[in-house]
Amino acid sequence: MDFTFNSAQAHAALTLMLTIRLFESKIESLFSSHIMHGTTHLAIGQEAVHAGVSPALDREDWIVTTHRCHGHTLAKGASLKAAFAEFFGYSDGLAHGLGGSMHLVDVEHHNAGSSAVVGSGVPLATGMALQLKRKKSNQLVVALFGDGASSRGAVHESMNIASVMSLPVLFLCEHNMYGMSACAKDMVSVEYISDRGNAYAIESTVVDGNDVEQVYKAVSDAAHYIRSTGKPYLLETRTYRFSGHSKSDKRVYRTREEEVAWLKRDPIEMLKQRMLQRTYIDEKDFEKLGQNIQCEIDNIVDEMIDHPRQLSIEEAFSYVYSSKEHGQL
Amino acid sequence: MDFTFNSAQAHAALTLMLTIRLFESKIESLFSSHIMHGTTHLAIGQEAVHAGVSPALDREDWIVTTHRCHGHTLAKGASLKAAFAEFFGYSDGLAHGLGGSMHLVDVEHHNAGSSAVVGSGVPLATGMALQLKRKKSNQLVVALFGDGASSRGAVHESMNIASVMSLPVLFLCEHNMYGMSACAKDMVSVEYISDRGNAYAIESTVVDGNDVEQVYKAVSDAAHYIRSTGKPYLLETRTYRFSGHSKSDKRVYRTREEEVAWLKRDPIEMLKQRMLQRTYIDEKDFEKLGQNIQCEIDNIVDEMIDHPRQLSIEEAFSYVYSSKEHGQL
Amino acid sequence: MKKISCREAIREALFEEMARDQDVVLIGEDLGCYGGCFQVTAGLIERFGTHQVIETPVSEEAIVGVAVGAAMMGMRPIVEIMYGDFSTLASDPLINHAAKMRFLSAGKLSVPLVYRTPMGSGTGAAAQHTQSLESVFTNIPGLKIVYPSTPYDLKGLLKSAVRDPDPVLFFEHKLYGVEDLIPEEEYLIEIGKGDIKRQGADVSIITYGKTVFTAMEAARLLEADEISAEVLDVRTLRPLDTDLILQSVSKTGRAVVVHEAPTFGGFAGEIVATIVGDRRAFGALKVSVERVCGLEMPTPFNKHLELALQPSVERIVDTVTHMFTSSV
């Protein structure tokens, strides 16, 4: 792969990936100290996909995420504050505390939010693309889904529809080798989900999802293809979640050796090494960067915990229907 | 294709195809003279698939049919009497008059019946195969579905499952170019549905569905493959329904030229010509055969109309739950 | 006024709304030149083209999911699903998505979707094509549910449904050929308002959809017995016009709830609970509240059995008469 980031791009990607990593680590610690409630799905290890997807799009392009949505949400432009507040269930959160970890939505940044029903976001994204196309917009929609989701019928139906209707959808499979505990090799009938493109006459490819430059390049190319042909595209990114599936996961379904092998391919470390090599950065800059982000995150959270703002039940009712009269107590 | 029927096989196939054709023609006339009620989906023109599928299976193999199920049901062994009675809603019908045209079932002949929800029979067939495999049976299950049904998510989910679990299912796509009015080339994202086999690591092929010898050979081979490998197989048969989709269809969605072109490939005529050529039959035999079948059919129907037997509502209730106490009036 | 069938009334509503706003888009199977399974959309593709009439593969789940997504981007999709029975396939996009998008985005996204599908029996299409599955959706906050009976109501409510900013399920009975008079000029009917189809003093027959006609016929017969029956067509199931129901029952002191769906677990239960949950209406009740609904059986193909399942004029008349003849 010949494509490389210039220094500014590399810095931006590194900053984003570190921000996401530290955001999720903070979330993890808030959960394990029982300050946060509910459940959460961390994507630690998958930051190259986050930093490679949204930044390679136009600002006006839309994304539709999944239950594992933190990284993509930040990468698409959400503020750390609004994101954290959502985890706390506060009214200044992205969804005013109504959605929580699995439902980060950020319409201002053209992030339509997620479906926590695995795979069900894909038809929504397809429909968004249909209306954008009707309005002769140049925007595309990224439908994110996992290797587990690839088995859902809704994904098949959507790909077929996007193909026969020529819709500007980037089907982006974030293949991290596992569903919850289920290993893709036992659950998915093909080695590469991207090979299913043929079944829908959809162009496709697979890239190393731990290499942010590769992901970025592949998404840029796919976006260009979609915009110039009006057709959908299927991109598979191969990556690995270092974290457990959700907060309670003991990871009994995989070996520590496998984890260690993947940890050697930590996407942040990979980018950092390249940047060191290209002298875009030195060890001290890197350390500093991490400290600054950590500091910002800690401040946000400390300040937030001290100022809880929560919707009243009446306010929550106002979001059930558009006209208030139908919200009933 | 080198495979050819011997005389006995050819005679059996011809008799079966003619029987199905005349059965459906009778149904059509009973509907148009308003003697029968409800709706019906004729498959006139697709008899080579009917006569090529079930006869190529072992008697113990199962089939799961669709709304367009008359031909397969007769081919699998159902009696003309029980089939006609079902259309009349009589208690001596295949399902005692509870199912009607779209739900012909014949458990004795290992025909598990149909789902009239397009595509939804495919997971049922897959599940039947799962239990047969668990019981170390040598039987396979044929999941019949149309080109329209191929767009249903349930079909995708089933193929993926049958592949990863290695289940003895023959996915048999009866591609007749149209859904209801929807032309496959506008609705299905690939030219050949059989090409989707690759997406599931399922072996597949496509054959001329108007050539009964080809269908028979392909099904025999597929059944052999499934039994010897334990894996599923996807077979596409290309055919055409001469009749409208259902009784009220004016066929505005296709041209008369297209119909005429296909009529030239009438599967019964094709087999007849071969049999004439091979001197398995002469014109007079053929005429006689048709007359005999017609006579049998007319007698059955005449006799049936004179002796209507219908379930009482209490009897119908006894089929809702296994234990009668739960059937409520 | 002009005479028009239910089918034409729906088509007129579609036509007017599609002409008014290019973002009103029909989506569904075979609704182009074929005109839809029940011929409701015949002629619309010729007039509005593929920009506003979108034919889809047989993919109910994705069709509705696609419509939800498109609605989020400003389309006003009207999805037609051929038979209400296939609402099972659409229940994830409807229940888990359409109903919740506005809430989950704290009001930033909305889903102005109309989901049209025919429900009910009478066509000889057996167990998988004749269910009345409205109860699958009535317990879902975020959805509105409309189930009109007459050409007038069908047209006025469908037009309102199209303009509604929230997802509306629009259920149709299959008596598409039934005719009645409607105004020449444009009109809307507010979602959430019931209609007294017949005034009466002695008993309230509360119903919706096809059984409105059954109830009207029963009311006519009851008149011969000098029982004056009020027929209340709720028209909208969610939000329900509880005021109208309570008023009627407080007046008559007797209530019979009628629908095609099986009694047990059906929407009639909600109507009954609405009545007896209200102190005034409960106090006014002279006898227990009755339900005359479908029998507890999948619909058989056999014609006489299919008929036997449905709430008949006779069953309604008997039930009402019994309310007057026997003691509480």
Place this chain on the structure above:
Amino acid sequence: MKKISCREAIREALFEEMARDQDVVLIGEDLGCYGGCFQVTAGLIERFGTHQVIETPVSEEAIVGVAVGAAMMGMRPIVEIMYGDFSTLASDPLINHAAKMRFLSAGKLSVPLVYRTPMGSGTGAAAQHTQSLESVFTNIPGLKIVYPSTPYDLKGLLKSAVRDPDPVLFFEHKLYGVEDLIPEEEYLIEIGKGDIKRQGADVSIITYGKTVFTAMEAARLLEADEISAEVLDVRTLRPLDTDLILQSVSKTGRAVVVHEAPTFGGFAGEIVATIVGDRRAFGALKVSVERVCGLEMPTPFNKHLELALQPSVERIVDTVTHMFTSSV
């Protein structure tokens, strides 16, 4: 007797039935070494192997369809779906197929399927993981529906469900850790029988699932006000134990129906209609019948809002107290 949690009670039932009959097979996602989303099936794959514990891809519709087909061939599948919310995806195989196969084959095929899934709120998992969707299925003839509350009931009813020749939906609340005593020896509980969880004379609180515990707590508080509340756990929704309900209400003359699902269109309506459709029970009623159920809102993530949605001890106590203090 031994102390056991709801989770363990279910697991014991699974274990005993799987040991008894090799055709009893668990099917679902991540229920092998992971032990299932709520750890209910932990340890079963180690004991019974992949012949009786079948892990599947994320394909809810096909999983349940596959189970229906397998059941037709003699398997006794127990499908686990991770969250009741995904029952939307399984509603076609359940409603259009499992419920109708016996009928459509005039008794020649049957579907001895158990569909296990947890319903309800309290876990902070927001709108798509906390619904109580039992109403999607209660109006479907051909299905049986069970929704037990205690370890004792969970175990006994699950074992009966596995042995039942018809499809049984087995809904579980998410208080998997709640403990209680159960017998050491094997036992079954008949499907279709309710249970008086607490005897009382003044008011019948009728409920099922998690809110049985809420109702019990409310009954304890009401005792302080000298109101003797009977708590009736229906345990089975379909077929409902109407006799027990009518007996209880005929005795107390007051009824409050409680469930987690939103009030409107919920199963409480059926229970209310059952009561007031019976002349004796209706005649015995001293006040209107009340419902204390979930609010009309998708479940918010925010903890205090999530809590506010549920029927609380306070709301039950207030409602009951109000029945005694104000006139009809």
